[in-house]
Amino acid sequence: MSTVFNFTFVPWFRSVAPYIHMHRGKTFVVGLAGEAIAAGKLQHIAQDLALIQSMGVRIVLVHGFRPQVNEQLRVKNHPARYSHGVRITDEVALDCAQEAAGQLRYEIEAAFSQGLPNTPMAGSTVRVISGNFITARPVGVVDGVDFQHSGVVRKVDVAGITRTLDFGAMVLISPFGFSPTGEAFNLTMEEVATSVAIALQADKLLFLTEVPGIRVRAGEPEAEDNPIDTELPLAAAEALLAQLPPAQQATDVGFYLQHCAKACKAGVERSHILPFAVDGSLLLEIYVHDGIGTMVVDEKLEELREAVPDDVGGILQLIEPFERDGTLVKRSRTEIERDVANYTVIEHDGVIFACAALYPYPEARTAEMAALTVSPQSQGQGDGEKILKRVEQRARGMGLDSIFVLTTRTKHWFLKRGFVQVDPDWLPEARKRKYNWDRRSLVLVKRLA
Template sequence: MNTAFPFADWFRNSSPYIDAHRGRTFVILVESEALEGEEQSSLIQDLALLHTLGVRLVLVFGVRGRVARALESTGIVPRCHQQQVVIDDSTMDVVEREIARLRLLIEAQLSPGLPNSPLHGMEINAISGNLVMARPVGIRDGVDFQHAGEVRRVRAPAIRGLLEQQAVVVLPPLGYSSTGEVFDLDAAEVARDTAIALAADKLILLGRSAGLHDARGRLCRQLTPGEANALADASDSSAELQRHLQIACEAARQGVGRTHLVSWQDRDALLGELFTRDGVGTMITRERYEQVRAARLEDIGGLLALLQPLEARGVLVTRSRERLEQEIDDYIVIERDGMVIGCAALHAFTEAGCGELACVVVHDSYRGGDRGNLLLGAIEREARRQGLHELFALTTHTSHWFFEHGFTEGDVAALPERRRRSWNPQRNSRVLVRSLPAAS
């Protein structure tokens, strides 16, 4: 049935994510360009929306672009050494002024009311303060970096206390020392160290790029730190993207569950990344966001949801919940963000030295990739581990897929006796066989 309100379907599909994000801690880095022009108001509204949906929000903002323009307009040419700016007194005055202006702008945009927005009347407390402690970069190669600093410690208990009071915590790229000094910090480092200190559920880096692309120009939606580093080394990504990738990988290795790289140039990117299954940017995870693994009893509901449409069409033999529970150790699944999107089973006939490859299914929305190959490869490895030398499959609809993967026509009479007794002549399934390739 067509609907006059297509957003309604999107809203229904986003509801699992609304529930999953509630009470979670997100640290979001916003580069200064995202807070200028038309992008500013929609981004602030989306951040406010996350807050009203129950996300515990820490917002870190950068000022590099604004500071560079302000320095140019005043004729100040800062000194650089080893690609780092020396922050002398006159430069620090500009840094502090631009940070103050941008912080006030953010607080004003998040102030109660948000006129002319869908969140009119909402009261949001945006709180900043001396929440990041710093130390000076010091003197290197004889060069005194003066007010340039590094993050020493994030006051995580104080930030958690503010989040528990339902405040949005706003962190500028400034740090404070125990001697009362103020230091200029790298905003990306502030975001990274804050996410690590809070054991944040997500670190989101909003930059110019939508994420990392492979050699063919395709967006990489999910990577481990190792994969991201390898791709970044081989790409000609911008300096900002390289920096964000570095920060994302460091955060992942230090315990942050998921780091997202999305573009502020796409006004829908933040919500699209957080409230759709596939997202719109690049995500760096400690573990694979999509993984092939052994099935568990808690996967039964997902298996039933995956199999029942095919059972209803007669493509698969009906499997009851009880049967799946009894045979769960035979199954492997592909899990994507908590959803079972593929499965396959290996029913071993050890006495005959062979196994049945059964129930190879990939969700309709995730076909066209190599997931069938991944399932087959996992089944082959398990079969070899069990000492089996041959696979067979019974199918009424997908013989072409098996032929493409090296199976050949077999005969019912060649099936193991136990399986031959349960063969249903009314289904008249084709028997396909394949010798297992030697382990590589």
Template sequence: MSESIHPENFIRGFRESSPYIHRFRGKTFVIVFGGEVVADGSIMSIASDIALLRSLGIGVVLVSGADPQIDERLKNAGITFSRTWAGPVVSREAVPDILRAVGEVRFSVEAALSRGVTDSPMSGAEVRVASGNLVISRPLGVIDGVDHHFYGTPRHIRVESVRRFLDDGMVVLLPPLGVSLSGDMFLLSPEDVAQETAIALSATKVLFLVDEPILKELPQGNGREFSDRDVALLLSGRSAMRASWKILLERASKMIGAGVERVHFVDRHRDGALLLELFTQDGCGILVSSDPFEEIRPASPSDVPGILDLIRPLETKGILVDRTREAVETDISRYAVTHRDGKIVACAALYPYPDERKGELACLAVHPEYRKAGRATHLLSWFEKKALSQGLDRLFVLSTQSREWFVERGFMLSGVDELPLERKKSYSPIRKSHILIKKLDPKGSGSV
């Protein structure tokens, strides 16, 4: 083991990754990258990560680009290569150099995946690569009066052949080329190939290895996860994002709508980015999914262990009242949790007193690693709406250490006399909890 990795950190990280290892076994991932990873040599480390994915029982389809190699060969040959908004205009004389450039990338990727040097990450991997005429294409044709000649678009993917290769344990490599039924070869957009392949295979994930960190071009406050609804709203509004990113997000939304579970954008310059994105709780890239990566939902009995893990440290510090497992199980219908990719990161409970139209917000807790990101505020808002839906018009809390936080959110200090009669009976003067109450606004969920 490397001296730079502390054994305890390694064990902790390995354990954190285990749910994902089980979840991803037998799934299919489509990974998209440009010819830049071959040009700068980063394909070597990426290949090691791909080999690891394959060893974990994940089906891997690679879709490669070759823009730098194509541009260089055409420049050396003195061939002009114009582009329109729809794609490059590929003349017949450019085709031989394009085929050589794409072949260069293909063989470099295959060579990187075939390494087996002792003491290297690829030692013993024995990755087998399948490629060939798996993408049937057609010419793009004339767009806005411009004939794109030998630039095309995928017509269909030979899905059964791809699946047979994957079932046989092979990595499938799809270059940005397609053959037509007439026997012609067409240059394709790797993004087009990836999109059609992922949809045809019903892939679980599509991962784009990209140059620019997309997070910097997205509106602040959205975090790193977006639902397809978020993307639709983002694209419908005015945004300073460059056109290339808008196109990628549109592709992601289309793939999600066609059944792909998640689309990721990962910085290709970061070593191990694929593994960090796939096997850690928070990843390192941008995620687009059909369902929110993080959501607030009513708790279920299976959430009890996660709730207890969350509140125990706060009970030890005296911030929350001690609750037994039986008490949480009995009251589980009163709880809601913030669920983040299989992990409970926040919780709270609502105890209604309908006769007095009041409700108690209790057991509000957020995991230490996920604080200062508005999760407690979102939970509070969720429960305010729930209280209103139950006909309550006031929400109260008992707090020993969070008085200011509640005051900032519309609560006012109050006294024991404001508590419902039944709650007065169980109020403990020994804890000296602050009593705060908020009048709810039926038109919003804020204070009046």
């Protein structure tokens, strides 16, 4: 039994090590929906956040309290009122919000204070510090609706939050803001988390929500043939938002997506929408390659893009050393010039650092990814994965079911990223006729879910 465990645990632990190193010292802002706490998920989420912090990540936790406030209002027989997707906070609702926030703050602090033996919190020391980090102003009157004590973020105390993080503590922020005159305003968790992430220029913004992520066919129900889109470039997210009706509720497709896009546009490189219903979703998203939710990525168009004729020289210069040592099959300049539209490249300051070509076989609903190359100067920085993701998106856009590669030396890199080895007879007939049996390349295939 222990031998089997060793064979599963050791490779797994080694596989997550690069992500542990990558995220050490980074700042993550986590937006925790009040629905997650109402569903009884707080204890496990706190354990996961404590574990993530123990691996060197600086965490700002912003909690929501929508269902808790609505429950307080129900007890007081007072209606919950909304307009434009925002709560109208009258005196009674403000009182309920303050009660709910106080109760939740104590519950969250208690969850991080556990340290029973034989639990994930054993031996952990998590200092949770909250405070008046948010200055707010009133929403005011919009389209004739007076939002009363509802507010929007005016300023984030970046210096105060940063000092607290430097102290080694986790920062806890409730969705409240205060005016210079001491007046309290009820804010939305989503706006607070986004504003804090932008102000801190955080490395990640993660929403733990009732929404599982953005589906490939947005707005359609969950189904085996409609999976979560695990990575969404900022441009694609903005295009999708432009097609959707205004998001009013947390269950609307664009509700969290609009905040993720806003954060990415303002300098937060990666924003995530994760389902709290899946136990350990934070760990799965941060430390596993494909993650579990939807990640909106700010990919600068001038860095990751389809190739143009002017890139031919840079592509040749990049792949030539790998052709020389036999890693890649040699390609002539004429061939690359002819096929340049098939290439995707990563370019920075006029230099091509990575490339790959996509050759479709529509009759077999598949395509070959060829000449995947990353400069030795940038290896280990994720450029290969960025190129792979973009090639997968191009293949999906063509309506293809899979992509395949032929390789002699990089089998394990592809296996770790969802490819499986198949017999060369699997190849489309047109590609099989060009297969070099002397080279004995392995054929690896990845299904495009």
